[in-house]
Amino acid sequence: MTFETLGWQGLVILVVFGLSLLIATYCTYAERVIAAFMQDRVGPDRAGPYGLAQPLADAVKMFTKEEFFPGGASKTLFTLGPCLAMTTALMSSAVIPFGNAMKFGDTSVHLQGIEVNVGMLYIFGVVSLGVYGVMIGGWASNNKFSLLGAIRAASQNISYELAMGLALIAVLMISGTLSLREITLQQTNPGAWHFGDIFAWNVFKQPIGFIIFLVCAFAETNRTPFDLPECETELVGGYHTEYSSMKLGLYLFSEYINILVVTAVMSVLYFGGFNYPFQYEFLDFLSNKAGLSADWAHNIFVLMGVVAMFMKIFMGIFFFMWVRWTLPRFRYDQLMRLGWTILIPLAIFNILLTGGLITTGIIK
Amino acid sequence: MSLFLFLTFVALLSALGVVLAKNPVHSVLFLILTFFTLSGHYLLLNAQFLAAVNIIVYAGAIMVLFLFVIMFLNLNEATEPKKPLLAKVAATIAGGSLLLIMVAAMRNVAPAGYDAATFNSQVGMVDKLGLVLFQQYQLPFELASILLLAAMVGSVMLGKRETGERNF
Numbered sequence: 001m002t003f004e005t006l007g008w009q010g011l012v013i014l015v016v017f018g019l020s021l022l023i024a025t026y027c028t029y030a031e032r033v034i035a036a037f038m039q040d041r042v043g044p045d046r047a048g049p050y051g052l053a054q055p056l057a058d059a060v061k062m063f064t065k066e067e068f069f070p071g072g073a074s075k076t077l078f079t080l081g082p083c084l085a086m087t088t089a090l091m092s093s094a095v096i097p098f099g100n101a102m103k104f105g106d107t108s109v110h111l112q113g114i115e116v117n118v119g120m121l122y123i124f125g126v127v128s129l130g131v132y133g134v135m136i137g138g139w140a141s142n143n144k145f146s147l148l149g150a151i152r153a154a155s156q157n158i159s160y161e162l163a164m165g166l167a168l169i170a171v172l173m174i175s176g177t178l179s180l181r182e183i184t185l186q187q188t189n190p191g192a193w194h195f196g197d198i199f200a201w202n203v204f205k206q207p208i209g210f211i212i213f214l215v216c217a218f219a220e221t222n223r224t225p226f227d228l229p230e231c232e233t234e235l236v237g238g239y240h241t242e243y244s245s246m247k248l249g250l251y252l253f254s255e256y257i258n259i260l261v262v263t264a265v266m267s268v269l270y271f272g273g274f275n276y277p278f279q280y281e282f283l284d285f286l287s288n289k290a291g292l293s294a295d296w297a298h299n300i301f302v303l304m305g306v307v308a309m310f311m312k313i314f315m316g317i318f319f320f321m322w323v324r325w326t327l328p329r330f331r332y333d334q335l336m337r338l339g340w341t342i343l344i345p346l347a348i349f350n351i352l353l354t355g356g357l358i359t360t361g362i363i364k
Numbered sequence: 365m366s367l368f369l370f371l372t373f374v375a376l377l378s379a380l381g382v383v384l385a386k387n388p389v390h391s392v393l394f395l396i397l398t399f400f401t402l403s404g405h406y407l408l409l410n411a412q413f414l415a416a417v418n419i420i421v422y423a424g425a426i427m428v429l430f431l432f433v434i435m436f437l438n439l440n441e442a443t444e445p446k447k448p449l450l451a452k453v454a455a456t457i458a459g460g461s462l463l464l465i466m467v468a469a470m471r472n473v474a475p476a477g478y479d480a481a482t483f484n485s486q487v488g489m490v491d492k493l494g495l496v497l498f499q500q501y502q503l504p505f506e507l508a509s510i511l512l513l514a515a516m517v518g519s520v521m522l523g524k525r526e527t528g529e530r531n532f
Contacts, residue, residue, distance in 0.1 A: 128424025
């Protein structure tokens with residue numbers, strides 16, 4: 001890798017980092033606006049036009065609040081908890097391909113933090129580490145409600161990781177690679193132009209796997225209907241009961257980053273990532289009719305892919321919020337029963353089905 | 365090389381931390397750090413799959429369960445069992461002699477060198493590893509899976525509710 005490409009790659013990593021923070025910031029705003037819309041309220045509209053400065057106001061409030069350490073709490077671990085939650089949340093966006101490769105003369109820049117051939121396992125590993133922030137914070141608070149919330153989070157994440165992993169195995173069987181970039185590139189069919197291109201997306205080959213992954217994604221990010229770790233009717237505030245100031249802010253913020261990452265992974269694995277319908281017509285139009293140079297036509301085509309990817313991500317985030325204000329919370333035993341006795345057997349059946357369809361040559 | 369030395373330094377330091385930490389939760393956290401540095405070593409050896417699986421299985425699943433149990437047990441100095449002096453002395457002698465035997469056995473071992481010209485740097489990649497596991501070592505692989513299945517059946521049997529028993 002030359003110095004120049006290294007510089008470009010560093011820039012891409014910075015942009016991904018900044019964008020995930022920005023999107024997570026505005027998720028807090030979007031969540032309240034969507035909640036208000038669904039409950040026929042006005043929602044935040046005081047700070048700035050349409051309340052767009054609300055996240056800024058929230059941040060100022062969070063930073064200026066008193067930092068509080070509960071008595072008997074381990075100070076180091078109490079601080080480490082939110083830090084870990086935030087770090088693990090931000091780490092996972094490194095391997096997500098937000099776009100194809102851009103070309104500038106001889107240099108080609110992959111719009112992806114790092115390209116590794118075990119991308120899917122990397123995501124899975126980082127997601128499984130996410131629970132430490134919650135567990136350490138909950139335990140260090142020296143509060144029984146926090147501890148119960150932490151224990152719930154841990155057992156919920158471990159249970160749903162299994163079903164999620166089994167759903168991913170079925171995708172892996174079709175794609176034959178763990179690299180997220182390769183998986184994305186496979187989900188297009190240059191022969192079939194027009195709208196038919198979207199039928200190369202994995203969601204059409206893996207409908208059962210997708211539903212399992214979706215349910216597990218809700219459980220892994222601790223979102224309603226599976227937000228038992230912070231269930232306020234039973235546990236006050238769950239694992240972050242004792243947290244105040246920006247430490248609480250980091251916990252809440254990491255939840256939104258997790259949603260962003262999980263929807264990005266979902267769009268890469270099941271919705272074709274940066275592929276979009278009519279993309280080959282668009283490329284043909286740019287290079288042959290619009291009179292652009294080959295490089296520029298390719299770059300605009302790639303940038304449209306980035307836009308498509310982010311549209312898919314925003315749709316996913318909207319879906320998460322939509323579900324939050326539609327479905328009531330599950331009971332804890334219902335959650336465990338769903339995970340162990342329905343999702344895991346279903347995922348194993350899905351693997352067998354996928355294997356059967358591959359050997360008979362129905363799906364490739 | 366400097367990365368290797370750094371990782372080794374952190375690995376040894378955190379491994380010592382596991383043994384020396386007074387609080388069992390701190391011990392578990394040090395152990396997790398040790399697993400991370402070991403994964404770093406695997407990455408340096410170009411074994412990406414092993415590194416990722418090490419994080420997922422050990423750091424992500426097994427250590428979460430460790431932490432889980434330790435948080436429930438409420439271990440502190442007041443509840444720590446006191447061992448008699450004789451047991452401590454016996455444990456020190458046994459551990460020390462094990463160390464002595466290992467050092468004596470390893471002292472004259474020369475690491476098998478590899479030929480840089482013929483060495484396949486892709487050997488730790490996931491597709492190569494899969495081919496080796498499912499062709500060359502298929503029988504041991506399947507035997508290991510049967511062992512895991514037996515352990516799984518056993519734990520389900522132990523955790524199963526007896527008739528008439530109430531767990532909560």
